[in-house]
Amino acid sequence: xxxxxxxxxxxxxxxxVILIFSGNQASAQTYIRVSSPPPPVVVExxxxxxxxxxxxxxxxxxxxxxxxxxxxxxxxYPPRRGGYWVPGRYxxxxxxxxxxxx
Numbered sequence: 001x002x003x004x005x006x007x008x009x010x011x012x013x014x015x016x017v018i019l020i021f022s023g024n025q026a027s028a029q030t031y032i033r034v035s036s037p038p039p040p041v042v043v044e045x046x047x048x049x050x051x052x053x054x055x056x057x058x059x060x061x062x063x064x065x066x067x068x069x070x071x072x073x074x075x076x077y078p079p080r081r082g083g084y085w086v087p088g089r090y091x092x093x094x095x096x097x098x099x100x101x102x
Contacts, residue, residue, distance in 0.1 A: 031094045038068045038090055050075055057085050063095045 038061035046056050054075040061068040078084070079100055088098035 031096045032063050033093060034063050034090070034095045035066075035093075036068075038063075038095075042070060044073045046073065053077060055083070055085055057098065058087060060088055060098065062088065062097065 042059055044059045049056070055078055057074055057076055059073040060071055062071050080102060083100045083102050086099055086101045089096050
């Protein structure tokens with residue numbers, strides 16, 4: 001009996017630690033220092049949503065391996081109900097990547 005309760009307590013403790021640290025992983029890096037502003041945005045047209053609840057993420061430039069890369073617009077599901085997309089932005093030498101908010 002005592003071994004079973006110790007195992008249960010250990011599993012609860014491990015689960016608690018995982019939940020605490022997994023919540024902070026997504027927000028670990030909130031901005032990136034970049035050497036130049038992004039190029040002009042490519043004009044794209046949104047098409048009809050392919051499924052109910054789809055959220056449009058507009059085309060944008062992302063900073064990848066020291067250079068700006070164009071990412072075409074696409075539809076996606078929010079990771080959780082009620083989520084909305086906050087587009088990335090460039091401001092005074094820093095790039096703030098797009099992210100889901102609630």
